[in-house]
Amino acid sequence: NPSEANESKTVSEAQRQNLPSDTTPPPGRPAAGEPSVEEPTAPHPPWGASEDQQNVSPRTPTGDVANEDPDPIAQHGSFLTTSAGSRLQETDHTLKAGERGPSLLQDHHFREKITHFDHERVPERVVHARGAGAHGYFEAYGNAASVTRAKFLAPGRTTPVFVRFSTVLGSRGSADSVRDTRGFATKFYTEEGNFDLVGNNIPVFFIQDAIKFPDIIHAGKPHPDREIPQAQSAHDTFWDFVSLHTEAQHHTMWNMSDRGIPRSYRMMEGFGIHTFRLQNEEGHTCLVKFHWKPKLGVHSLTWEEAQIVGGTDPDFHRRDLADAIESGACPEWELGIQVFEDTPEQTYEGIDLLDPTKIVPEEKVPVQLIGRMVLNANPRNYFEETEQVAFHPGHLPPGIDVTDDPLLQGRLFSYIDTQLTRLGGPNFNQLPINRPHAPVNDMFRDGYGQQAGHTGVAPYTPNSLDGNNPLTANESDAAFTDLPVTVAESVKTRAAPASFDDHFSQVRLFWNSLTDVEKDHVVGAYSFELGKCYEPAVRERQVVNLARVDESLAQQVAESLGLPVPDVRGSEQTGDDRSPALSQLGGTWPVDGRIVGIIVDPANPPAGLAELHESIVGSSMVPNIISIHGGEVSGVPVTKTLATVRSVELDALVLAGSPSRQSAEPSGQDAKSGARAGSGFDPRVDLLLDEAWRHGKAIGAWGGGTDAIYRAGYANDDPGIFIDDGPEQVLAGVTEALSRHRVWDRFDL
Ligand code: HDD
Numbered sequence: 001n002p003s004e005a006n007e008s009k010t011v012s013e014a015q016r017q018n019l020p021s022d023t024t025p026p027p028g029r030p031a032a033g034e035p036s037v038e039e040p041t042a043p044h045p046p047w048g049a050s051e052d053q054q055n056v057s058p059r060t061p062t063g064d065v066a067n068e069d070p071d072p073i074a075q076h077g078s079f080l081t082t083s084a085g086s087r088l089q090e091t092d093h094t095l096k097a098g099e100r101g102p103s104l105l106q107d108h109h110f111r112e113k114i115t116h117f118d119h120e121r122v123p124e125r126v127v128h129a130r131g132a133g134a135h136g137y138f139e140a141y142g143n144a145a146s147v148t149r150a151k152f153l154a155p156g157r158t159t160p161v162f163v164r165f166s167t168v169l170g171s172r173g174s175a176d177s178v179r180d181t182r183g184f185a186t187k188f189y190t191e192e193g194n195f196d197l198v199g200n201n202i203p204v205f206f207i208q209d210a211i212k213f214p215d216i217i218h219a220g221k222p223h224p225d226r227e228i229p230q231a232q233s234a235h236d237t238f239w240d241f242v243s244l245h246t247e248a249q250h251h252t253m254w255n256m257s258d259r260g261i262p263r264s265y266r267m268m269e270g271f272g273i274h275t276f277r278l279q280n281e282e283g284h285t286c287l288v289k290f291h292w293k294p295k296l297g298v299h300s301l302t303w304e305e306a307q308i309v310g311g312t313d314p315d316f317h318r319r320d321l322a323d324a325i326e327s328g329a330c331p332e333w334e335l336g337i338q339v340f341e342d343t344p345e346q347t348y349e350g351i352d353l354l355d356p357t358k359i360v361p362e363e364k365v366p367v368q369l370i371g372r373m374v375l376n377a378n379p380r381n382y383f384e385e386t387e388q389v390a391f392h393p394g395h396l397p398p399g400i401d402v403t404d405d406p407l408l409q410g411r412l413f414s415y416i417d418t419q420l421t422r423l424g425g426p427n428f429n430q431l432p433i434n435r436p437h438a439p440v441n442d443m444f445r446d447g448y449g450q451q452a453g454h455t456g457v458a459p460y461t462p463n464s465l466d467g468n469n470p471l472t473a474n475e476s477d478a479a480f481t482d483l484p485v486t487v488a489e490s491v492k493t494r495a496a497p498a499s500f501d502d503h504f505s506q507v508r509l510f511w512n513s514l515t516d517v518e519k520d521h522v523v524g525a526y527s528f529e530l531g532k533c534y535e536p537a538v539r540e541r542q543v544v545n546l547a548r549v550d551e552s553l554a555q556q557v558a559e560s561l562g563l564p565v566p567d568v569r570g571s572e573q574t575g576d577d578r579s580p581a582l583s584q585l586g587g588t589w590p591v592d593g594r595i596v597g598i599i600v601d602p603a604n605p606p607a608g609l610a611e612l613h614e615s616i617v618g619s620s621m622v623p624n625i626i627s628i629h630g631g632e633v634s635g636v637p638v639t640k641t642l643a644t645v646r647s648v649e650l651d652a653l654v655l656a657g658s659p660s661r662q663s664a665e666p667s668g669q670d671a672k673s674g675a676r677a678g679s680g681f682d683p684r685v686d687l688l689l690d691e692a693w694r695h696g697k698a699i700g701a702w703g704g705g706t707d708a709i710y711r712a713g714y715a716n717d718d719p720g721i722f723i724d725d726g727p728e729q730v731l732a733g734v735t736e737a738l739s740r741h742r743v744w745d746r747f748d749l
Helices: 002-010 013-018 107-116 208-220 236-244 245-256 303-312 316-326 382-387 407-423 505-513 516-529 536-547 549-561 609-616 662-669 681-692 703-711 727-737 746-749
Strands: 131-142 158-167 180-189 195-199 276-279 285-294 334-342 368-379 595-600 622-627 652-655 699-701 721-723
Touching: 131 180, 131 316, 131 382, 195 285, 208 236, 208 407, 236 245, 236 536, 245 505, 245 516, 303 516, 303 681, 316 368, 382 407, 516 536, 516 549, 516 746, 536 549, 595 609, 595 681, 595 727, 609 622, 609 727, 652 681, 652 703, 652 727, 681 699, 681 703, 699 703, 699 727, 703 721, 721 727
Parallel strands: 595 622, 595 652, 652 699, 699 721
Antiparallel strands: 131 158, 131 368, 158 180, 180 195, 276 285, 285 334, 334 368
């Protein structure tokens, strides 16, 4: 009934009666029937919601981290309007010449609605198109005040932040779990202007000079003829370029390691990569490298998990970040700096600090922790916040400056330039998510989307008509100062220093620093990626590069590809230097936000399920009850069914029941497995168990769950298997195993 449908979309009589009749207009708004007292041309900020729309949720203010909005329902209680503010009575039918007649051109609402829709998309980022963001805050420990005058690092300072994580190569709709570098860009809304730390989860970069950026990106992006493959480096053009341009070998090996497939954005390190220069109140300068250290440790998916996740949940990382924040397991990192003396050479023990393909091992120069970041609020509108946020490595507060790293120098140009296309003009810093919290008094005028409400008549300096305002600041007024660094007198040249020529020693350092299981993963990744290349010459050339790093690495990859092991004696690297900090294994970490799947059999509801559920929540983890069908078991709501869950979505698996094979019958998704027909258990439980075992996940069972686990052939003394009488004992074992992330012993079997 169309009249009923229309009714549900209009304001009810009760709501109408609640509308205040005698309203005091907000400041600047003329009272009803009163003429405006303002000059017609005077700019004014947009009026807020009118009195009869006071229930409307306020817009997300930049840096609002509190999720204070009492009413999350969009535009609750407000009338639908045109963009010019006229209230609308109808939005479901075009205005037509009769019910069966043609549409009329005069239908402004129709034309506005469709025109706006037609222009909803903006160009995606040329790199880092796929991303997820979150609001939070940064608390300075205060110890960095000795090396920088940046106020947000002074003792006791808390600064709002917005962080955007991303993959590099894929399009905006690509999968999260692909093998790639991850972007880790943080906008600090400091009282001295925005500071953008635009880093990655890998501490080195593919190229040493920004002029090569289009080359590496063209090589990594899909082939220009068929536009495949999407969001991955496993193809000829990528390996063609990096095998020829050997300075990329270091970054490439990080990508082939487990760092290329993070378990979660919450479990990644972040790096500023370049060396920056700090200056303190006394004018003393030093050089630093920035590091983000995740509270939860660095963890990764296995390659098989990453591939399955790509199909079962392409939004895996985006969902994980948002769910963790919503459940209160707010992700945390500590910010640290490695500090170097600011000498004219800008080197540390022979490592050129201006070369972005090099690290300085933490064992040599420790990372000093200077603050803590917590992400505690999800964006309320993806497009307005996460898509429109615009970072720039040149957004720096006084006390932090750039160095002459040729990669950083080029980035200083690129980031404004790209926003002009992406965000449609030069006023992108006026978008709410980009607006500094510091006052802005620029002399930029006009342009698309101008909304600064500039006053005055003299947007030039010097001027007398506006009293020569705005004023320029001195250093004592906290002005940003270009540090008076001496630039050596030199001949103009397109060349790199000789110190940039070493492309292999740190690749070997990284390789040497990995444990055996991590090395196995690297071999597997190279074998997979090169195996996807069609050109024999590309594969061979890359294997030669691997031989220059390590013979056994080259041998294993060559064998897998069916290639001879190249003989590069005389040119290969030697040395056993290691940096244990580069390995992800060996520690224990908090289990916050980890997902424990609990399989139950609704035919035999387990006793103690509610208590177990509570203990898991109490340990800051997330229980997922998995049953044959939705509903409740032992009074606990079912989270997933055997038809919707895959083990890749879980960090640990606990069997509290052994659902019978009968339950598999109605799913109707696959042919029934003849081989297992006699087992009596649901084959989907076998699959969950099998994958959880292979991916090194902790597995527990008690009560009714022990039947399935014993039948599948597992025993209590198998690594990471916890079979016990009570759920609490099982949970204790599982939690301990989870704190090491995976049951690594299984990978040695
Ligand atoms: Fe870049 C985006 C990180 C080198 C040009 N870059 C972008 C983002 C991150 C990085 C995290 C996404 C920001 C966001 O979430 O909006 N980029 C890096 C790092 C680099 C690096 C860590 C090396 C150390 N980038 C680099 C070079 C150039 C660019 C050498 C060009 C000369 N990067 C861009 C860009 C992007 C970008 C084209 C695309 C979207 C954007 O800037 O806003 O300008």
